[in-house]
Amino acid sequence: MSYGDAASSAGAPRMPRKGFKLVLLGDASVGKSSILMRFLHNKFSEEIETTVGAAFNTKTIESRGRQVKFEIWDTAGQERFRSLAPMYYRGASAAVVVYDQTNAVTFERAQEWVRQVMSTSTNPNIVIALAANKADMEDKRQVPWEKAEAFAQQEGLFLLDTSAMSGKNVLRLFEGVAELLPDEPFVPQQRGLQVTTNVGSTNGAGDGKPPSRRLCCQ
Template identity: 40%
Template sequence: MDKKINSFNYKLVILGDSSVGKSSLASRHINKRFNEFNEPTIGASFFSSSNLVNDKEIKLEIWDTAGQERYKSLAPMYYRGANVALVVFDITNKESFNNAFNWIRELKERTNNCLIYLAGNKCDRQNDRQVSIEDVNDTLKTYDINYLETSAKCDINIDKLFKRICLDLSNRNIDEEPKNPILVNNIPPTKKFKCCN
């Protein structure tokens, strides 16, 4: 008999300044590739991924938001109801780091029970680094969030980041999990119909 797999859907929103690599992180996770010439996201883009963790299927509904200032007012529409927020900054851009913590403060004030992760992207560019590990650690002391440095371009820590997110979601208390999980192996087979015979 096949083992039953419980399937859970979670909403993940990606926030951060323009050009920090939000879309590239999502694309690297979903498509396993990097596009050097991504156009800026307008409004938001949607991706989904399915990950098996601890005999649970963790389905991520990923909302990649635009980072330009003119779209900032739309962000609450995307992070409302989010289970996870991934805030991204560019380690070669100090302003994007400072703005990341504005996002974190906003999420802490306006969301309930949302797991927050911080990604310092472009870690392949250590020689251009403007944000030190000490800066990050000093600021993280104020917040209860996970931090990881990534490079979408060089595929550094992308899988590790998303596996960590899925593992944390999988380990959440049963009260926090979505109601009525979909039991994948309990779905009855569909009838096949022949056409034109």
């Protein structure tokens, strides 16, 4: 399943473009693919297909005077695909872990995902965001925001309250990750762990000073 490439708007100033691998992680039905569809096309569908294995998409956004090309792997959340996830995130520059705030079990699993990424990623500076999805169903919330906030602060995560249905904070989620990325994409030494495409560069550059690696609770 692929939603296609969505590039930055025509006529915008051209800046250096770098490809950063980003992986979406989380249990089944938490809304990973819906978040991605909202980010790529600003659309929402109740009939979205279940991801099998992983789906690949790209989108380029502007951040800190540069064009950041996200190379996004949307991974399946079913248990039978769980063992495949490290193949996608080990060489990633960023990971977005999603949970359904109306389902406490998915938050517990999200914590496991975060710790797994931190302990096994080949990138010691991987940017990790935590998306508390389905904010439009706040009346059914099972995970107190304070609990998510405490975990994010403890682990140094970029935390946002999101809704793929309404679009709340979805763009900000990816913009926040882009702001935290270093100037250069992570390149793993191990062969076969990185999936990238060749991208050109044009005149202009950032200030060479990456921001803090992570921040919490926007």
